[in-house]
Every structure is written in C-alpha cells, then in structure tokens.
Amino acid sequence: MTVAAIAQDQVDEGHPRRWAILVVMCLSLILVVAAVSSLNLAIPSIRDALDATGTELLWIIDSYALVFAGLLLPAGALGDRFGRREALIAGLVIVLVTSIGASYAGSSVQLIIWRGFMGIGAALIMPATLSIITVVFPKEERSRAIAIWTAFAGAGGALGLLGGGLLLEAFWWGSVFFVNVPIAGLVLLATIVIVPTSRDTQHRSLDVNGALLSIVGLFALLFAIIEGPERGWTDPLTLVAFVLAGVLIAGFIKWELTTRFPMLDPRFFRIRRFSMGSLSITLIFLTMFGFFFLIVQFFQFAQGLTPLQSAVRTLPMTGVFFIFAPISVTLAKKFGPRVTIPTGLVLASVGFVLMGTLEASDPYWLVVIPILIMGSGMATLMPPASEGIVTSLPQDKAGVGSAVNDTTREVGGAIGIAIMGSLLAIGYRNSLGDATANLSPEDAHLAEDSIGFALFVASNQPAEQGRELAAAATNAFTDGMSIAFFFAAGIVLATAAVVAKFYPGKSEIEAS
Numbered sequence: 001m002t003v004a005a006i007a008q009d010q011v012d013e014g015h016p017r018r019w020a021i022l023v024v025m026c027l028s029l030i031l032v033v034a035a036v037s038s039l040n041l042a043i044p045s046i047r048d049a050l051d052a053t054g055t056e057l058l059w060i061i062d063s064y065a066l067v068f069a070g071l072l073l074p075a076g077a078l079g080d081r082f083g084r085r086e087a088l089i090a091g092l093v094i095v096l097v098t099s100i101g102a103s104y105a106g107s108s109v110q111l112i113i114w115r116g117f118m119g120i121g122a123a124l125i126m127p128a129t130l131s132i133i134t135v136v137f138p139k140e141e142r143s144r145a146i147a148i149w150t151a152f153a154g155a156g157g158a159l160g161l162l163g164g165g166l167l168l169e170a171f172w173w174g175s176v177f178f179v180n181v182p183i184a185g186l187v188l189l190a191t192i193v194i195v196p197t198s199r200d201t202q203h204r205s206l207d208v209n210g211a212l213l214s215i216v217g218l219f220a221l222l223f224a225i226i227e228g229p230e231r232g233w234t235d236p237l238t239l240v241a242f243v244l245a246g247v248l249i250a251g252f253i254k255w256e257l258t259t260r261f262p263m264l265d266p267r268f269f270r271i272r273r274f275s276m277g278s279l280s281i282t283l284i285f286l287t288m289f290g291f292f293f294l295i296v297q298f299f300q301f302a303q304g305l306t307p308l309q310s311a312v313r314t315l316p317m318t319g320v321f322f323i324f325a326p327i328s329v330t331l332a333k334k335f336g337p338r339v340t341i342p343t344g345l346v347l348a349s350v351g352f353v354l355m356g357t358l359e360a361s362d363p364y365w366l367v368v369i370p371i372l373i374m375g376s377g378m379a380t381l382m383p384p385a386s387e388g389i390v391t392s393l394p395q396d397k398a399g400v401g402s403a404v405n406d407t408t409r410e411v412g413g414a415i416g417i418a419i420m421g422s423l424l425a426i427g428y429r430n431s432l433g434d435a436t437a438n439l440s441p442e443d444a445h446l447a448e449d450s451i452g453f454a455l456f457v458a459s460n461q462p463a464e465q466g467r468e469l470a471a472a473a474t475n476a477f478t479d480g481m482s483i484a485f486f487f488a489a490g491i492v493l494a495t496a497a498v499v500a501k502f503y504p505g506k507s508e509i510e511a512s
Contacts, residue, residue, distance in 0.1 A: 034160025067119030091124030103174030165311030217248030290420030347377025427480025
C-alpha cells in the first residue's frame with residue numbers, strides 16, 4: 001500500500017494505536033512547554049550559582065524562545081517534506097543531549113548557548129506532535145484529541161513549575177534540565193516503536209528562501225522585543241532590529257505570494273477560522289506566559305514562599321485545564337467556536353482583572369479564585385482555536401498548520417514576557433520612588449533593578465532600614481504587577497470583541 005493510501009486510510013478510520021500515540025505526543029509536548037516555566041522557578045538559584053546579571057538571566061530564559069519560535073515554521077515544513085515522525089525523533093535527540101549540557105553549564109554564557117540549541121529540538125518536536133495527531137485521528141475523534149493535546153499545552157506550564165519546585169528542593173539548579181533526559185529517552189523509544197511516519201504526499205520542493213526570511217525576520221523581531229525593556233525602546237540597536245524585522249517579514253510575505261511552493265501561503269490568513277484562531281492563540285499565550293513570569297515572582301519574593309510552595313499554588317490551573325478543555329469540545333459543537341472562543345477570552349480577562357487587585361498580604365484563596373477563572377477561560381478557548389488553525393488547511397500541510405499554531409504560542413509567549421515584564425519594571429521603579437535615597441549608589445542601583453535584588457540589599461541593611469526597604473519594594477512590585485495584569489485583561493477583552501465579530505458562524509463552518 002502506498003504512503004498516500006495509508007494516509008487516506010488513517011484519515012477515514014484512524015490509526016489503530018492512535019490513543020497510545022496521543023500519550024506519546026502529549027509527553028513530548030510537556031518536554032517543550034515545561035522547559036519554560038520550570039526555568040522561571042530556578043532563576044533565583046541560577047542567579048546565585050552563576051553570578052548572572054539581570055540581562056543574562058533574561059537571555060537564559062529567552063534564548064530558548066528566540067530559537068524555538070524562529071525555527072517553528074521551517075521545522076514544520078521539514079516534517080511535512082521528510083516525515084513528521086523523523087522530525088520528532090531528531091528533536092527528542094537534540095533535547096536529550098542539550099539538557100545534559102545545560103544541567104552542567106559552568107557560566108551564564110554556556111547556559112544561554114545550550115538553551116539556544118535546546119530550542120532547535122523543541123522547534124522540531126512541537127509541530128510534529130500536533131500534525132501527527134491530526135493525521136492519525138479520524139475526523140469525528142480529532143476534536144477531542146486536539147482538546148487533550150491543548151490541555152497538556154496549557155497545563156504543561158504549571159506541571160513544569162511543580163516538577164521544578166520538587167527538584168529544587170532536593171537537588172541543584174541544573175536538575176530542572178537534567179530531568180528531561182530520562183523523559184526524552186522514554187519518549188524517543190516509544191516514538192520509534194509505535195508512531196507511524198507521515199508526510200506531504202505531493203513531495204513539493206523546500207522553500208529555502210522563505211525559510212531563511214522567516215527565520216531571520218522572527219529572530220530580529222524577538223531580539224528587539226527581548227532587548228527593548230533592557231536597552232530602551234528607542235535604543236538604536238532595538239530600533240534597527242525592529243526595522244530589520246519589518247523589512248524581512250514583508251519580504252517573506254511577498255516571496256510566499258509569488259513562489260510556486262510557498263512554505264506558508266499568506267492567503268491562508270484569508271480563511272477566517274485560521275486567522276481568528278491564530279489571533280486568539282497569540283494573545284492568550286502572550287498573557288499566559290506573562291502570568292507565569294509574574295506569579296512565580298509574586299509568590300517567591302512578595303509572599304516569601306519557597307520554589308516548591310510557589311509551584312504547588314499554581315496547580316489548580318492544571319486541574320482546570322484538564323476539566324474544561326474536553327468540555328470546550330462539546331460547547332464548540334453546540335454553540336460554535338464563534339461563541340465559545342470569545343466566552344473563554346472574556347473569562348480570562350475577568351481573571352486578569354482580579355489578579356491586578358492582589359496585594360502581597362492577601363491570603364491564598366484570593367489568589368486562587370482569579371487563577372481558576374483565568375484558567376477556565378483559557379482552557380475553553382484553546383481547543384476550538386487550535387482546531388480552527390490546523391483543520392482549516394489541507395491535510396498535506398498539517399505540519400505547517402501545526403507550526404503556525406505553535407509559532408503563535410511561542411511568539412506570543414516571548415512578547416508577553418517582554419511586555420508584561422517591562423510594564424512590571426516600569427511600575428516597580430516609579431512606585432519605589434525615593435525609598436532608595438539613603439542607600440549607597442551601588443545598592444540603590446541594585447534595589448531599583450528588581451524586587452529580588454531589593455530584598456537582597458534590604459537583608460544587608462540595619463534592621464529598621466532593611467524592613468522599610470523590603471516593604472517599599474514589595475508594594476512597588478505589586479503596583480507594577482497590577483499594571484501588567486490590567487494590560488493583559490484589556491488586550492484579551494479586545495481580542496474577544498474581534499473574534500466575536502469576524503469568526504465564522506457555526507452554519508458557515510458546517511457548510512464549508
């Protein structure tokens with residue numbers, strides 16, 4: 001039987017081992033998603049162990065996201081062309097090797113480099129997981145499979161925090177990377193044994209020019225977003241990076257419109273399920289990654305909790321994802337994505353508004369309520385939005401459709417950390433005011449950098465002065481956090497209005 005015939009048979013009836021394949025794909029996904037959140041938890045330990053500066057810490061986080069997001073589209077196209085299973089295997093091998101290197105890095109620069117190479121593996125893994133699911137499940141089961149995948153994509157952040165917290169309680173900071181080794185090895189073996197291969201049956205030529213333009217364009221965009229808060233948004237290097245990104249992305253669009261075999265045909269965005277789904281995923285991951293970035297600092301610095309205690313307090317979000325993601329499939333079938341997606345966005349916005357009212361002295365129940373509301377909204381909108389992206393494209397473009405779904409997540413996440421982190425920093429410094437006036441210039445500079453450094457400086461001051469600085473820094477942090485969360489609430493609510501207006505109605509989708 002030919003590859004095309006096998007593929008068609010799987011579309012009609014589904015692969016006989018499809019549910020076991022789904023388990024393998026979800027484990028692969030956790031490797032990728034948890035790598036972001038678990039590292040956020042380890043940042044204080046890495047700062048102390050490697051004597052890392054604030055800029056180095058930011059690049060330790062973002063080097064992974066920069067490479068990951070920049071390579072997702074080409075990686076999805078490579079999977080379509082040469083085999084999605086083969087792309088997944090290559091990605092798992094890369095993650096396994098780079099996790100060992102990262103766990104024993106001896107300097108910030110080494111860790112940044114290892115994290116960047118880890119992003120290559122992640123870029124090969126993530127689009128392969130969703131495209132394989134799309135291929136091995138028949139149409140009537142695909143929505144539920146994508147919902148389960150989406151639940152793990154959303155809950156993976158909280159699971160990464162919990163795993164990181166447990167490891168940091170018992171081991172050194174590098175354990176948050178080394179834990180990937182046995183997981184990647186197990187998933188690699190399972191992939192080789194049970195996962196079938198699939199690819200684009202038309203054997204189109206690779207779009208090398210499009211790949212290069214997209215890689216460099218996204219690199220430049222993310223570089224500008226990451227460096228903007230540190231260097232300043234009007235810094236010459238930041239502005240040059242933004243201009244370069246604009247030119248290259250415009251060049252990519254022009255090339256894709258004219259080449260015979262485009263990697264990503266821009267005309268796909270005329271499909272409203274595709275474009276509105278992409279918008280929804282981008283904006284919700286922008287705010288979700290920003291949330292994880294801020295909430296870990298709130299628990300550890302503002303409330304004085306350990307990494308494990310902080311991680312445990314995010315666990316309700318995991319439970320909400322696993323409850324609401326499958327339910328959203330039923331809701332989308334009954335009311336249509338045009339209702340379900342905006343409803344989830346509105347719920348998420350309400351959660352962010354409540355998060356913006358938090359104070360450091362608030363009890364946990366006041367924190368968990370907005371987490372539950374926000375998580376339920378995210379879990380409600382993600383499955384129908386993701387399904388709209390990947391199922392609105394031809395089956396042969398499953399890898400690229402999955403890569404677009406993943407690129408929107410990662411680009412949105414990188415932008416979210418940069419923008420919400422920048423808003424936090426602006427609010428923190430403005431609110432801190434003259435609380436550092438009695439410090440030495442060196443201590444004042446440190447205290448104005450972040451709440452973590454301010455608490456460190458406070459611990460080395462006379463008792464009364466130290467308490468006053470710690471209290472001022474904590475209040476300034478919550479003020480900055482409020483600005484960031486209110487911003488998140490606003491853009492999510494605006495997205496809900498746009499999707500409600502432009503997403504196709506249920507009857508239009510059924511007729512297409």
